[in-house]
Amino acid sequence: MEALTWQGEQDVRVNEVPRPEIVEPTDAILEITATAICGSDLHLYNGYMPAMEEGDVIGHEPMGEVIEVGSEVERLEVGDRVVVPFTISCGSCWFCEEDMYSLCDESNPNAEMAREEMGHSPAGLFGFSHMLGGFDGGQAEYLRVPYADVGPVKIDSGLSDEEVLFLSDIFPTGYMAAENADIEDGDTVAVWGCGPVGQFAIQSAWMLGADRVIAIDRIPERLDMASYHGDADIVNYENDDVYDRLMDMTRGRGPDRCIDAVGTEAHGTGLTGVTDRVKQGAKLQDDRPYVLREAIQCCRKGGTLSVPGVYLGRANVPFGALMNKAITVKTGQTHVQRYLDPLLEKIEDGEIDPSFVVTHEGSLSDAPDLYEKFNEKEDGCIKAVLTP
Ligand code: NAD
Ligand code: ZN
Known part of the structure; x- marks a missing residue:
């Protein structure tokens, strides 16, 4: 599949990478329909983020259609349309039970690296530093979503991708x-x-x-x-x-x-x-x-x-x-899961249409150019959405 990869300071490229597969029985695989570029991606882009590796697939504001679920996934089915929070949370540790999802104790496989730096580890994040798990990100055609019963929110209504996409983060x-x-x-x-x-x-x-x-x-x-x-x-x-x-x-x-x-x-x-x-x-x-x-x-x-x-x-x-x-x-990093239902309700009720921030759209191959524009704040770029 095609995915946007980090190659170094101000160097992101679309590459052919292996398509993700179910690893844990609690995973789901998504076909991405829309995925945004975030100000947090600029920390990677500008080389401020430690523990990045050449070829890392980046992006953490995705949504799409579920195309495969692991044997233990109960809440999602193939065909569901979902928005995925940028924070990966197990849903059952002390922090998740307290609604502090971005502080999940279980979702970062590289917790030891984070502990050395901070004393404790926050949750794993999609498309970020290996210190926060090194999970492949969502600026790609497909995405593996760990703990698929905990993060993704289902979108049943007739809302467009751009109206709901920003539930993932911003x-x-x-x-x-x-x-x-x-x-x-x-x-x-x-x-x-x-x-x-x-x-x-x-x-x-x-x-x-x-x-x-x-x-x-x-x-x-x-x-x-x-x-x-x-x-x-x-x-x-x-x-x-x-x-x-x-x-x-x-x-x-x-x-x-x-x-x-x-x-x-x-x-x-x-x-x-x-x-x-x-x-x-x-x-x-x-x-x-x-x-x-x-x-x-x-x-x-x-x-x-x-x-x-x-x-x-x-x-x-x-x-x-x-x-x-x-x-x-x-x-703190946002406890995204805590806000999904109430904020989706505000969108459904017409209290807010989050798509007002979108100024640029493109395909994955436009991503390098859109990163540059967004980073330089050029061409009136405030928020760019990619449709792989
Ligand atoms: P952005 O880069 O698009 O926006 C930053 C804005 O700050 C720009 O418009 C810039 O012109 C302005 N700015 C720069 N210097 C300034 C100054 N001295 N005074 C006033 N404004 C100044 O990024 P964004 O997507 O809006 O994200 C903003 C921040 O939020 C980033 O640090 C990002 O990593 C962070 N973020 C945090 C979370 C979280 O969970 N806490 C989630 C998403 C993003
Ligand atoms: Zn973000």
Whole structure:
């Protein structure tokens, strides 16, 4: 079959690879009908993700049709149309039973590698580092889905692929980010990053009762989407000092809830005021935890900082500011399975049509070009969907 493979920094290629087969009796095999490129894929693409190997099949936002099931699969049948969460979860360990699926204790066969780095291992992920299992990903014609009774959600209704595909990751991720922000009536929520995750964090902040949403980015099309679709007030960090603007907008108090939907690859703004403020303390390489530090500086005292943005290794965080300002921090990979049914219901009820983020479509062979566009934020690319 054809699949998109990782070959090194900014080098992804479509290759012929063996078609996946049932390995465990709890597996299912899917024929992929749609699969998206995610901001998390850019960490691999840009070479920040440890333990990648040449030829790894990437991608973790897939959906498709079940074409084969293992002998112990009970919930799925051949012919079912499903969306697959990016997190692989066993469904029966202590963490899964507590609804913390992205912390599954059983699904990462390379847990030892993760333990060395982090003390414990999170769940295995599709199409990611070998430290998180090295599972083949879903930017391919076919996909093996482990623990097929736990992850995939069946789509029976007449909804299109693009309306439901983002249940695999970015809609639940934006939603959990907003939920983690502990939004209360009257709150102002600031969202750094108007990529796909930021867009869904904005939508979800409204669903969870925000009084005002402020979106921060520098890419005009993304800010436009946040304003037009997300009804957010916008701040372009290239034109404005983010700290000053946010203080102006909140009478000096700062946003009650701050969401970092950017992560490890944040750009520095280059503005002197901001740089001085957020570059305090020792610097991490290339100033990468830039948004994290800016959000901590801006957040109101006693507020909440929610971090869906992915960080790798160490991030240089001003812990003193967090402590003295009594800021609550919540973060994590998304417990996707927890949100599938309630968010599918919102789509079915017409409360939201997640396909508003899609700007680019193509076949698998277009993937290298679409990765480049998405990475460079060129050509108005906000979310690209591949149809193998
Ligand atoms: P993206 O790369 O499309 O979006 C990031 C956005 O941040 C871009 O629009 C960029 O212009 C903006 N940005 C960069 N520097 C900034 C700054 N200094 N201030 C404000 N904005 C800035 O990615 P995405 O798909 O939206 O994903 C965002 C993050 O969420 C990534 O780190 C991704 O890995 C992570 N993610 C986490 C989970 C999870 O389970 N927690 C799931 C999916 C994605
Ligand atoms: Zn993703």
